[in-house]
Amino acid sequence: xxxxxxxxxxxxxxxxxxxxxxxxxxxxxxxxxxxxxxxxxxxxxxxxxxxxxxxxxxxxxxxxxxxxxxxxxxxxxxxxxxxxxxxxxxxxxxxxxxxxxxxxxxxxxxxxxxxxxxxxxxxxxxxxxxxxxxxxxxxxxxxxxxxxxxxxxxxxxxxxxxxxxxxxxxxxxxxxxxxxxxxxxxxxxxxxxxxxxxxxxxxxxxxxxxxxxxxxxxxxxxxxxxxxxxxxxxxxxxxxxxxxxxxxxxxxxxxxxxxxxxxxxxxxxxxxxxxxxxxxxxxxxxxxxxxxxxxxxxxxxxxxxxxxxxxxxxxxxxxxxxxxxxxxxxxxxxxxxxxxxxxxxxxxxxxxxxxxxxxxxxxxxxxxxxxxxxxxxxxxxxxxxxxxxxxxxxxxxxxxxxxxxxx
Numbered sequence: 001x002x003x004x005x006x007x008x009x010x011x012x013x014x015x016x017x018x019x020x021x022x023x024x025x026x027x028x029x030x031x032x033x034x035x036x037x038x039x040x041x042x043x044x045x046x047x048x049x050x051x052x053x054x055x056x057x058x059x060x061x062x063x064x065x066x067x068x069x070x071x072x073x074x075x076x077x078x079x080x081x082x083x084x085x086x087x088x089x090x091x092x093x094x095x096x097x098x099x100x101x102x103x104x105x106x107x108x109x110x111x112x113x114x115x116x117x118x119x120x121x122x123x124x125x126x127x128x129x130x131x132x133x134x135x136x137x138x139x140x141x142x143x144x145x146x147x148x149x150x151x152x153x154x155x156x157x158x159x160x161x162x163x164x165x166x167x168x169x170x171x172x173x174x175x176x177x178x179x180x181x182x183x184x185x186x187x188x189x190x191x192x193x194x195x196x197x198x199x200x201x202x203x204x205x206x207x208x209x210x211x212x213x214x215x216x217x218x219x220x221x222x223x224x225x226x227x228x229x230x231x232x233x234x235x236x237x238x239x240x241x242x243x244x245x246x247x248x249x250x251x252x253x254x255x256x257x258x259x260x261x262x263x264x265x266x267x268x269x270x271x272x273x274x275x276x277x278x279x280x281x282x283x284x285x286x287x288x289x290x291x292x293x294x295x296x297x298x299x300x301x302x303x304x305x306x307x308x309x310x311x312x313x314x315x316x317x318x319x320x321x322x323x324x325x326x327x328x329x330x331x332x333x334x335x336x337x338x339x340x341x342x343x344x345x346x347x348x349x350x351x352x353x354x355x356x357x358x359x360x361x362x363x364x365x366x367x368x369x370x371x372x373x374x375x376x377x378x379x380x381x382x383x384x385x386x387x388x389x390x391x392x393x394x395x396x397x398x399x400x401x402x403x404x405x406x407x
Contacts, residue, residue, distance in 0.1 A: 038243065041172035041209070041232035042067050042140050048170050048232050051136070052081045058126075058134040058167075060087045060118070060158055064142035064174075064247045072140055072172075073111060083113060084134055087126060089141060089154040090119040090250070118154045124194065125157035128165055137162055137169045142249045143208040145176040146263050147187065148195040148363050151249075152211055156197055159215060163225035171231045173209030173402070175243035177259050180406045181205060181333040184263070185386040186393055187365030196365045201390055202335060203263050205406070206397060209233060213400040231402065238404035242330045251305020252282040259283075260329035261321055264336040267369075270360025271353055273343050274300055274316050278309025286339060287318015291346050296320040318343075337369070337379035344373050 042065065057076070059065075065072045076083055086093060086108065093108060093115050106115050116130060117123060123130075137158060141151045155171075162169045184202025198220055204211065209231035216226055237243070248254050253262060262283050268275045276285040278300030285298060288311070295317040300309035319339070347353045354360045354370055361367045372382050398405070 038175055038237045038241070039235040040067075040174045041234055042072055042174075044232055044235070048138075048172070048230075049079065049081075051170065052076065052138065054082075055135040056082055056084045056133055058085045058087060058131065058137045059083050060089070060137065060139040060141065060154070062088055062093055062141055064245075064249055065140040066247065073108075073113070076138075077111065085130070086113050086115045087118050087137075087158065088115050090150045118157065119150070124154070126161045128161075131161060131165050131167060134167060137167055138172070139169060140172040140174075141208065142174050142245065142247065143176065143211070144245075144249055144253065144259055144262065145178045145203060145205065145207075146266070147184070147198070147200055147202050147204060147365065148266060149249075149262075150194055152208065153194045153197050155208065155212060156215055156220070159212065159227040159229065160221045160225065163221055163227040166228075168228040168230065171209050171212050171229065173207050173231055173233050175234055175237045175241070176205065176207045176239075177243050177245050177256070178203060178263065179205050179207060179239045180242065182390065182394060182397065183334045183383070184390075185364060185366050185369060186389045191361050191365050191367070193362045195362050199393075201386075201393055202365070204393075204397070205239065206400070207234070207237075207402065210400050210402050213402075214397070217400055218396070233402050239401075239406040240404065252277055254282065256326060257284055257322060257324065257329060260326075260332060261324075264339060265321075267337075267340055267360065267363055268343070270355050270358075270363050271340075271343070272310075272347070272350075272355065273318070273353075274298075274310045276300070277306040278303050278312060281320070281322040282306065284322040285318060285320045286343065287316040288343070288347070289314050289316055291317040291343075293317050334383060337373075337382045341373055341378055341382075349374070 059073060061073060067075060073083065073086065105117050105120065108115050116126065139155065139158060143149060143151045159169060182201055182203055182205040186201055187196045187199050212229055212231065215221065216229055221227065244256055245259065253259050265275045265283050265286060268286055273286055273288045276282045276298065279298050285296065287295065287298060296319060297315060297317055299313065299315050300311050302308065302312060344353055360370055368385060369382060372385065
């Protein structure tokens with residue numbers, strides 16, 4: 001009887017487990033598949049095409065500014081819209097420039113349009129002179145929802161320039177691929193830079209349109225000026241969804257695995273650890289020459305989007321995260337500081353682990369994270385230090401949401 005009971009108990013447990021796994025799979029599958037029915041702001045042409053007619057239009061765009069397979073620049077030109085100038089962010093109009101590489105003004109060979117860089121040596125904000133022949137700015141960039149991803153910094157300066165020159169801005173919204181959670185320390189204004197301009201956490205959980213509304217609403221523009229802003233929202237999108245990016249937003253975020261890992265791994269950019277730039281798996285692994293030689297091996301090389309990678313042509317040892325399943329990554333809802341903590345320990349707490357240029361603190365938006373790691377804190381202890389500030393931010397964030405939230 002005992003044997004029969006155990007067998008029956010096992011069968012019941014097996015059936016329950018099977019249905020729980022099926023329920024989990026269907027929820028994840030539905031959240032992902034629903035993203036295919038999303039209509040991005042750019043596709044809702046009836047809401048903004050008419051406003052462009054007869055206007056001299058400036059267009060903030062890059063390789064992600066598409067409707068299906070067609071670039072919006074080409075669509076607008078075919079519709080007779082008078083695009084006067086194009087403005088490009090970091091990585092350039094075609095999205096092939098290295099991270100941090102200064103982008104030059106140029107003429108687009110395909111359209112003949114002048115392209116003005118917003119990531120050049122002398123320009124982050126369009127000048128009055130550059131804007132003098134523009135009646136309206138159209139903005140369409142695919143953001144990734146992380147404070148140190150510089151497209152939102154470029155947007156800040158475009159909004160500021162529009163406000164100062166009485167130029168309306170139409171922003172075509174796109175989903176946030178990691179808009180399903182909020183985490184990270186809130187930026188301390190002492191560490192304000194182009195990789196962190198606003199008092200928001202590392203992962204802010206907002207679309208670029210919602211973020212633009214927050215910039216306006218919280219009076220973050222210079223002298224508290226307000227931009228005349230219209231957001232063309234997406235349809236069928238909520239923050240519960242896992243949106244698959246149809247186009248890589250930059251050269252070193254080639255796939256969704258890199259996008260999901262980016263918020264946690266980008267901190268390594270402020271250390272002497274490589275995150276795989278110059279390999280086939282950027283932002284999907286990390287390591288250094290001084291790590292245990294028994295670990296996963298990789299050698300960064302000069303490549304597309306990464307001409308001068310950290311530890312170029314030097315063998316590194318570390319951890320390969322490219323084998324993590326997308327399903328597991330889609331269920332991440334917090335930053336992983338343990339990779340940093342472990343790496344710091346593997347460096348024997350070397351004085352040169354954190355770069356002397358203070359870039360780590362600029363990425364973190366505070367010096368507390370670095371000091372906590374140096375002091376021996378683990379990932380859980382680090383996250384506990386900013387939870388109160390995070391809850392306060394969430395209340396502010398809710399004021400500017402356009403779409404159903406994950407909470």
